[in-house]
Amino acid sequence: MSKLVIENVTRTFPGVHGGAPTEALVPTSLTVADNDFITILGPSGCGKSTLLRIIAGLDVPTSGRVLLDGVPVTGPSVDRGMVFQSYTLFPWLTIRENVCFGLRERGMPPAQQQEIARHWLDKVGLTGFERHYPKMLSGGMQQRTAIARALANDPKILLLDEPFGALDNQTRSLMQELLLSIWESDRKTVLFVTHDIEEAIFMASRVVVMSARPGRFKADVAVTIPHPRHYTVKTTPEFSALKAQLTEQIRVEAIKVEAMPAQP
């Protein structure tokens, strides 16, 4: 069953200082099945974050529409959880209070909030850090909290916008394994934006490649490596073949981006 439908979505940003408008997305369509893990792979500045923000309801498409379970998206809501690239934990709240933010907002009794927070903090390995403030935690721990905070709300789909982009390589690999293991146990529908090819293949069941600006989908590659996936799958021939194929696709786009004038 299709969970999320993106129908001919476009986004044009008005020109600044009388300049020409920027086309970030040309008609883009995508169908995401229930319980799927899809990564959107593209060079920087290709409009992949814009697309994710439109799905989250934080940006409005110039034309086209997004449907979740058949209902058009009109703005941000609890049914689409989001994890951002920047650290967006509320610095004045403890780790537990951050995870409870959405639950408290909808008026859930405190005892129930605590129960859910305990469950998710345990899942992301942060038991014992409930009373810490975000500043006291490393970047990886903050992003794990952000994932727990989004999942505590039990969204229909989880959107992630390069959440591990600011982390070092080792932490990034561990985070990928953590997110994948959560998905393997919960099968929450996930849409994950990244420019990292290995990351895109390792977690996804489908990798969608985006072209350089203006963004559109140029390839849709199924990843059939069976679950549960161990980090060692990154060295298998199957993985390498996919990586080679996607590297070629992305390279062409990256060269195009390089030749473009800087975005205003």
Place this chain on the structure above:
Amino acid sequence: MKPLVPVSRVRKIALGIAFFVVFVVAWSIATFGGFVSKTFLADPLTMLAEGWTLFAQYGFAKDVAVTVWRVLGGFVLAAAIGVPLGIAMGAYKPIEAFFEPFVSFARYLPASAFIPLLILWAGIGETQKLLVIFIGVFFQIVLMVAVIVGSTRRDLVEAAYTLGATASGIVRRVLLPSAAPQIAETLRMVLGWAWTYVIVAELIGASSGIGHMITDSQALLNTGQIIFGIIVIGVIGLVSDFAFKWGNQRLFPWSLA
């Protein structure tokens, strides 16, 4: 010395006190050494003796209390109206568009120039003193609070929206807590300005307060009392500043470290 290298706590305090010592020594040399006439500048000991006389014979404690009361009264009044208005302006752009141009203009109106008018309107009682301070700090508070609230990190607001926050939830649970430490810091700074305005208000048309004592002493050419009055203001300012800092650190532990 290397740029930006921090000093130890003990050294920091010692250096801070050292300058006070240098200041008093220079003052002593200038006055006891006979380089400056007693008519123009009293020496430190005379200043202390005059201070003692002020408290013991002239009931200076009451003047100090009156001045502190006026500062706090005007300041609290301005903050009680200015902070909510600033928050509303920072959060809601139409409200900002409505008030901002006028407040920006009013900010440059010199509070001290209002004193003749305020005496005309409110007499020379307490209301007039409070109004001088109010005019002096209110518009500043409004503008600074509006800027602080308006510059709340957008990604935090967006994160809150994706977690299901409503518009009022954004104001209550994101804008307010995010801006609170900076608002408190702004109030600490503005309290310092309130002290400047209260003395100006008391120099004209007052029958009590530190500023009034200073004008009286001027008539008698008693520079010891004037300097003592100024130092008392400095000490109260320092104490209130420390109290504010201490309170802010207790209230917003998350904003440190």
